[in-house]
Amino acid sequence: MARLRVYELARQLEMDTRDLMKELADLGIEIKSHMSYIDEETVNLLLEMYGEEELIYEEYELLDDEEEKVKRKKKESVEKEEITKKKKDIIKLNEEDLKLDKFSKKIGVPQNRIIQDFFMKGEVLKPGQTLNLQLAKKIAKMYDAKISFDVEEKEEVRENPLEEIERYFEQKYSEGKDLVERPPIVTVMGHVDHGKTTLLDFIRKTRVAEREEGGITQSIGAYQVETNGKIITFIDTPGHEIFTEMRARGAQATDIAVLVVAADDGVMPQTVEAYNHAKSANVPIIVAINKIDKPNANVEKTKQELVNKLNLIPEEWGGDTIVVPISAKKGQNVDTLLEMILLVAEMQEIKGLPNGPVRAVIIETKLDRGFGPVANVIIKDGKLKVGDYVISGKVMGKVKALVNDKGQRIKEAGPSTPVMVVGFEELPNSHGVVYTVKSLEKAREITGKIAEQEQKELKRKRHMKLEEILKMMEESEKKELKLILKADTQGSMIALKGAINKLQSEEIKINIIHSGVGAITSSDVMLATASDAIILGFRVKADGKARKMAEAEGIQIKTYSIVYKLIEDLKAALEGMLEPEEVEEITGRGEVKKVFKIKKVGSIAGVQMLEGFVERNGMVKLYREGKLIYEGKIESLKHYQQDVKKVEAPQECGIKLENFDDIKEGDELEFVMLKKVSRKLNFENEKGEE
Structure with a gap:
């Protein structure tokens, strides 16, 4: 048995690659990624070891699973019971309760659970952090807690017509139990003429089954291919413009980006631009170095440019970027590229909801001569069926027909499936999101509210200046x-x-x-x-x-x-x-000439002001023989038995220090005011700048 990469060994052991990587780490075998090689001796030992362990696992697997399930159910039952108690009544909150630790106790959900649930949604909360009203409401809604505030709301809170639908998906993804793996959705990006379209055409021609007679000839914006028994969905329009426009409308469809770079041209301006768009969207990137069949192709130089210009370090150079040299024209190594896409999809755990309400992303919309307004979409969650009521922004409709990427009419479409939806009353916005609703009335209600809000939104833009x-x-x-x-x-x-x-x-x-x-x-x-x-x-x-x-x-x-x-x-x-900086400003100095001891009051310092002034709401520092003895607040300030706010030199005054009575004649006092000052940024080598 020769040496193998981690993912190849996982395939032989019929294990999940992630699980094998964890096992190897526990065994003390150092690996960088799923592409790392394992030497022949270690491979043989692992094959032998896991072969022996299979029998042991089979014997105890069921028992361990059942025990774990019982423990988990008990824990979930206790948590649900606590939360249910809190749901019955409306919880009144004041300003002091807008701290995550206090807020969590009020609604009966452990602070750690809130932090974990929000982290799974991609939002980072910190223990005890201050909450604004909108975030507090968002947390309460997640756990079905009814709350009311004694805090004045400063911002207008606008009704979200899609709140119920969005909340459903948030909760389902937060719980995670109904999620199942779905095919990855891939966008191909890169510089013009580097072979994006050629690659997509080759994959389509060699991987898509022959179309049935009578099928439509036009593209629906995406298609599916099968490789190694698994499905991959490709968005048919190459380039980063559509990718980013979809994301700008809150409809990110892409799971993996393939960045095509020509081996004879290297990293070009549009390559950099495409990479920045993919990086900004936080999707994994696979690099396909194309045109390796050309005489002037230089794969190693192209890899060096990936490092220098994009900071993408190939895995064989010790980085974590998968780089596959290909020829899209001749089909060389395209199978390897597809295999790497499936591997990245496996590592990313791409999942969706197979049932329930539908959420789909619009790839493109058009007026079809035979069907009228249609939207070509990719399903992200749920199962879209003929007869479903759909909404997208202010546009609604009832699904009259579904046409797949092979031109066939189908009755339903599940996650990651590209499909043409027929039945919209008018053209929805391109690159938006499509949802299903239960009834015609609900569709009209939601789209009506969205139309009203869109009119108001024209006057108020969400982006910053x-x-x-x-x-x-x-x-x-x-x-x-x-x-x-x-x-x-x-x-x-x-x-x-x-x-x-x-x-x-x-x-x-x-x-x-x-x-x-x-x-x-x-x-x-x-x-x-x-x-x-x-x-x-x-x-x-x-x-x-x-x-x-x-x-x-x-x-x-x-x-x-x-x-x-x-x-x-x-x-x-x-x-x-920048947060303003708090600085001390010395306002005056004085000397204790006499100390008056008054019962039930304490020591009063008779002070001769030497320079500047003292204010009642200021701070004071007391020095004795040059050493700082006390630093704190002034409890009272008097001038001839009268309470005053300020005394200036050379006047005399009586001062009572807060929580300090050890005052002696000859003590020196320094009076201070705390001020917030705007902070400044300093350039490096600022003097040398023009």
């Missing part, structure tokens, strides 16, 4: 400013990045999610929309399409011709995001 960063960051614990930079030359871009990076601080992260040379395009605006980023241009302009799209989406584009002006604007915004 540079001057509004402080407002957006007020309640954010982790402050991050996302930028898209465009410049006239590569030299300008290098200088610009260097200046911006000097503004980085521990408290505020500046994240340049994309940079490039040339005019600001609609692709930049789409990425800004999807990522809530600001677009900054240096000596470049936005093209007409980009300007119109930015205006419609509420995205701000700021252009500059002088570097220091761009940096000054950024600096001002970042300083507004």
